[in-house]
Amino acid sequence: MRCPFCGNVDTQVKDSRPAEDHVAIRRRRFCPACAGRFTTYERVQLRDLVVIKSNGRREDFDRDKLERSIRISMQKRPVEPERIDQMISGIVRRLESMGESDIPSKMIGEIVMESLARIDTVAYVRFASVYKNFQAADDFDKFVSELRPPVKPGE
Numbered sequence: 001m002r003c004p005f006c007g008n009v010d011t012q013v014k015d016s017r018p019a020e021d022h023v024a025i026r027r028r029r030f031c032p033a034c035a036g037r038f039t040t041y042e043r044v045q046l047r048d049l050v051v052i053k054s055n056g057r058r059e060d061f062d063r064d065k066l067e068r069s070i071r072i073s074m075q076k077r078p079v080e081p082e083r084i085d086q087m088i089s090g091i092v093r094r095l096e097s098m099g100e101s102d103i104p105s106k107m108i109g110e111i112v113m114e115s116l117a118r119i120d121t122v123a124y125v126r127f128a129s130v131y132k133n134f135q136a137a138d139d140f141d142k143f144v145s146e147l148r149p150p151v152k153p154g155e
């Protein structure tokens, strides 16, 4: 993003946060050339997303399907429904703002897992176990231990 003060194109994002009730992302930017500070807003440009499956098949992105899989992972977890909605919207916006309309299903899975891991470990593990389709329990344990610092029993 070009600096509006000196024209330098190499500016840095110092802070990104949701704005306007998560309709936009507000970014604070800094220009190292002139020390100028300015703000940009990023908004969704809706587009039809196409999911590229691992077998190469394409299908229209289905938000409801994504939501169902996430809600199944979240069943009986102590997480506010509103927070789950926000997470799903955030995932969809991330996909929409990636600049590509064709998105590998693997990437969607990874974004979902990343989002779940931040909100609820159990839901994350449930989703990941289905998503990754682990063959061996050893692999699964290894995967979980690599992902997060050890969790104390009872947590």
Ligand SMILES: [Zn+2]
Pocket (backbone or CB within 6 Å): 003, 004, 005, 006, 007, 008, 031, 032, 033, 034, 035, 036
């Ligand atoms: Zn500048």
